[in-house]
Amino acid sequence: MVRCPPKDDSYRTLDSTDWLSALVANHIARTKPTPCPCHGKVYVFRGQGAARTGGHQGAKLIDVARRAEVSTGTVSNVLNRPDRVTEATRAKVEQAIADLGFVRGGAVSEHVAHWRRNSFATWLFTPAVSGWYPKKAPQEARPVPLLGEPWPGVPARGRGASDRADACWLPIAKGLTPQGLRHTHRTVMEDLGTEKVLMDDRMGHIDGSLSARYAHVTPCMRKRLMLGLTEQWEAALSARLLICPESPVGVLNDLLRPRHQGR
Numbered sequence: 487m488v489r490c491p492p493k494d495d496s497y498r499t500l501d502s503t504d505w506l507s508a509l510v511a512n513h514i515a516r517t518k519p520t521p522c523p524c525h526g527k528v529y530v531f532r533g534q535g536a537a538r539t540g541g542h543q544g545a546k547l548i549d550v551a552r553r554a555e556v557s558t559g560t561v562s563n564v565l566n567r568p569d570r571v572t573e574a575t576r577a578k579v580e581q582a583i584a585d586l587g588f589v590r591g592g593a594v595s596e597h598v599a600h601w602r603r604n605s606f607a608t609w610l611f612t613p614a615v616s617g618w619y620p621k622k623a624p625q626e627a628r629p630v631p632l633l634g635e636p637w638p639g640v641p642a643r644g645r646g647a648s649d650r651a652d653a654c655w656l657p658i659a660k661g662l663t664p665q666g667l668r669h670t671h672r673t674v675m676e677d678l679g680t681e682k683v684l685m686d687d688r689m690g691h692i693d694g695s696l697s698a699r700y701a702h703v704t705p706c707m708r709k710r711l712m713l714g715l716t717e718q719w720e721a722a723l724s725a726r727l728l729i730c731p732e733s734p735v736g737v738l739n740d741l742l743r744p745r746h747q748g749r
Contacts, residue, residue, distance in 0.1 A: 498690055501708050503716050509737070522599030529600035534609050545586035548644055554582035558644060559633035567734070570636060607664070613641070615662040617655035629654035636734045678714035681707050 551558045564579040613630045621627040631651030632639030683701040731746040733739045
């Protein structure tokens, strides 16, 4: 999934849990990624759209919200989650869209074929783990403004987002980086009692000690690790379900729904 590994010899085959393989396969089937124009490669995850240019004169999301006399969050729900909006409100927003000739994406922006390293950290990873957008000229670091509904909040976008916000996220793991997740995975394996030879194999480490020559990864070792990671995944979903049975994130909501219905 990462085009440029830190070392040329870091390519290796990894075991994947069934639930993770299913998530990736479903994502690819749903998004149908195509080759990017810059590298000609196909990426699993599309990046954030390009910034709106000054030459575009069409209606904006805020214009639709003002005409329909609703919040931009409500307009976003009509476009992305219409089942969360009453029929009367949805009709008002759809009429405003038609009156203004609002075009979603299109001439304004589209998702690019892949994330750039800095944009992924700025707009996705860092806000998710710290609750703050990082400092990026000309803006200082700032909390992620949230619209209160649907719970646990949806980031407010566009002009005046802070004024329209109801709350902001609390940090989950302030200071965490993508590289830090690699360290976390090693710690998780330690906690599961995974054999050192398998941990080294999975992390891409080479143990040059004499004792390492007499230890080899076995299918049973791999199976135990996959079962342990699956148990942790299931426990995490169960804990999340206790907080709230729904999520504004479509993928997570689809995972929670059958658990909630089966209670």
